[in-house]
Amino acid sequence: MELALPAFSQRDVLVNPSAAxxxxxxxxxxxxxxxxxxxCRGIVAEQKNVAIPLAESRGPGASxxxxxxxxxxxxxxxxxxxxxxxxxxxxxxxxxxxxxSNILAQTSVIAIVSLGQHLVILTxxxxxxxxxxxxxxxxxGGLLFKVxxxxxxxxxxxxxxxxxxxxxxxxxxxxxxxxxxxxITLATLSICRGLAYSIxxxxxxxxxxxxxxVTIGGGDTxxxxxxxxxxxxxxxxxxxxxxxxxxxRWIYAVGGAPxxxxxxxxxxxxxxxxxxxxAGLCCGIGAVVLSGRTEATSPLFGNLLxxxxxxxxxxxxxxxxxxxxxxxxxxxxxxxxxVIRNALNLNNVDAFFQMVAIGLVIVVAVxxxxxxxxxxxxxxxxxxxxxx
Numbered sequence: 431m432e433l434a435l436p437a438f439s440q441r442d443v444l445v446n447p448s449a450a451x452x453x454x455x456x457x458x459x460x461x462x463x464x465x466x467x468x469x470c471r472g473i474v475a476e477q478k479n480v481a482i483p484l485a486e487s488r489g490p491g492a493s494x495x496x497x498x499x500x501x502x503x504x505x506x507x508x509x510x511x512x513x514x515x516x517x518x519x520x521x522x523x524x525x526x527x528x529x530x531s532n533i534l535a536q537t538s539v540i541a542i543v544s545l546g547q548h549l550v551i552l553t554x555x556x557x558x559x560x561x562x563x564x565x566x567x568x569x570x571g572g573l574l575f576k577v578x579x580x581x582x583x584x585x586x587x588x589x590x591x592x593x594x595x596x597x598x599x600x601x602x603x604x605x606x607x608x609x610x611x612x613x614i615t616l617a618t619l620s621i622c623r624g625l626a627y628s629i630x631x632x633x634x635x636x637x638x639x640x641x642x643x644v645t646i647g648g649g650d651t652x653x654x655x656x657x658x659x660x661x662x663x664x665x666x667x668x669x670x671x672x673x674x675x676x677x678x679r680w681i682y683a684v685g686g687a688p689x690x691x692x693x694x695x696x697x698x699x700x701x702x703x704x705x706x707x708x709a710g711l712c713c714g715i716g717a718v719v720l721s722g723r724t725e726a727t728s729p730l731f732g733n734l735l736x737x738x739x740x741x742x743x744x745x746x747x748x749x750x751x752x753x754x755x756x757x758x759x760x761x762x763x764x765x766x767x768x769v770i771r772n773a774l775n776l777n778n779v780d781a782f783f784q785m786v787a788i789g790l791v792i793v794v795a796v797x798x799x800x801x802x803x804x805x806x807x808x809x810x811x812x813x814x815x816x817x818x
Contacts, residue, residue, distance in 0.1 A: 506746050506762045513766065517773045524776060531655050535723065537768030538657030539564075540738045541761050542716045544746075545668050546596075546709030547739040548760040550611070553685045553702055554752030557709050558615040559599060560739055561732030562622035567591040567717035569626045571643075572636040572727030581642035588721070589714035595622060596710020600703035611706075619736070626729035635728040639721050647722015657719045661761070664715060668708075669757050681705065686753025741788055742767055745795040749803075766791070 518525045543560050550557045567588040574587045599618055603611045627633050639647075649656045672678035680701045683691040691698050721727050746763030748755030767788060774784050 506759050506766070510762055510766050510769065513769055513773075517769065521773060521776045524773065527653075529772070529776075531650070531653070533765070533768045533772050534658040534661075535655040536772070537764050538655070538661050539716045539720050540735070540742055540767060541661045541764035542664050542719065543709075543712050543735060544739045544742040544760045544764045545664055545757065546712030547736075548743045548746075548748060548755060548757060549668070549681060549705045550709050551740075551743050551748050551750065552681050552752060552755050553705050554688070554750070555603070555611040555702070555705065556615065556740065556750075557596075557599060557706065558612065558736045559595060559618040559622055560709065560713050561735030562619045562626065563592055563595045563710060563713040564717045564720065564732035564735060565729050566595065566622040566626040567714050568721045568727035568731050569630045569636070569729055571717065571721055572638070573629065573631075575638055575640060575727075576631075576636075579640060581640035584640055584643060585718050588717040589711060592710040592712070592714025592717065593707055594710070595713070596707040597703065599710070600706030603706070604699045604702050623729065630727070630729050633729065635726050635730070637726050639725050639727070643718060643722040644725055645722065647719045648725070657723065660715065660719055664712065665757055665761060672757065677701070677704070682753050684752075688752075738767060738788075739764075741792050741795075744799070745791055747795075747799070749799050751803075763795075 514524075523529060543564065547557055547560060570591045571584045571588040575584050578584075595618060599611065599615050602608065602614045606614070608614055630636060646656055646660065651659060672681065680691070680696050683694070683696055684698050684701050688698060717731075720731055742763035743755065743760050744750070744763070745766055746755070746759030746761070748760065770787055770791065771784050774787065775781075
């Protein structure tokens with residue numbers, strides 16, 4: 431039996447949904463589980479973890495599927511809690527306030543840049559240039575600091591540099607009709623890193639940063655590291671954009687069903703460009719924090735940051751297929767990376783093995799996504815059989 435929907439346009443549902451339309455979407459969505467997104471007859475709506483009435487109709491098998499989906503949905507947080515519990519037992523110093531503060535400060539740059547990477551991955555894209563973008567932004571700030579002591583000018587230079595690189599990534603990908611953003615972001619990775627080396631003094635680290643930048647990156651407020659406060663502010667702003675603005679619905683729509691998004695009149699091209707611009711802005715903010723923590727700028731900064739941010743987003747439960755993910759989970763993924771590295775350092779584990787550990791965690795996260803997709807397909811099949 432097919433679910434009957436009232437006669438409203440798909441564009442109105444996404445762009446300006448009425449209360450009745452929202453209720454209809456929510457009601458229809460209970461028949462299909464897609465985790466963070468729900469699709470019904472081409473309608474894509476951001477959705478909470480809705481309960482599928484499978485357990486009522488298909489017995490133990492359906493109940494097991496539903497439990498499995500809930501476990502996978504809570505997976506990132508659950509794994510982080512288990513990690514913290516195990517490490518705190520094996521390494522007592524781990525839970526000391528000084529070490530917790532250290533973890534929050536160390537993971538701040540990864541967390542900030544992961545917010546932008548998260549938006550890009552939601553749209554079925556990827557940004558490989560974030561590390562080189564951050565390095566170029568710090569070098570631009572360092573060069574200006576040689577000319578002026580103005581913290582405002584230095585911070586603005588870093589953020590504008592990040593935004594410009596992000597705009598180039600998005601514009602060339604969209605208007606250049608490239609098959610995948612991998613191509614342009616790989617190119618800008620090389621270009622930005624080369625420019626950072628070329629324009630930096632003696633092609634190496636430059637010391638010194640304005641006092642305000644040092645305070646932002648290396649200070650604390652009431653015992654809370656300032657970099658962590660910056661992460662919270664950035665996360666809140668991104669969450670506000672995703673939840674309170676139509677643009678947030680568009681991001682999920684473009685990633686979840688791009689063809690349907692075009693048919694509904696969503697400005698898909700500019701939505702994609704905006705995602706890369708915000709990713710670049712996050713790189714600029716990360717550059718300010720990192721320069722403040724180290725009181726230096728360097729073309730070497732951000733090495734392999736692209737892998738860390740992609741890992742954080744995927745570990746947090748986002749899908750490379752787009753349209754699925756939550757800002758909070760991306761932050762959990764970033765903290766998880768920091769916790770793993772901190773624990774290995776406390777136990778004097780070789781630094782190179784940390785790369786192996788992070789790689790294994792990524793494999794587990796991707797496999798969890800595969801299982802989630804499988805269980806969702808089984809849930810839809812069972813629900814379809816029930817409705818007939």
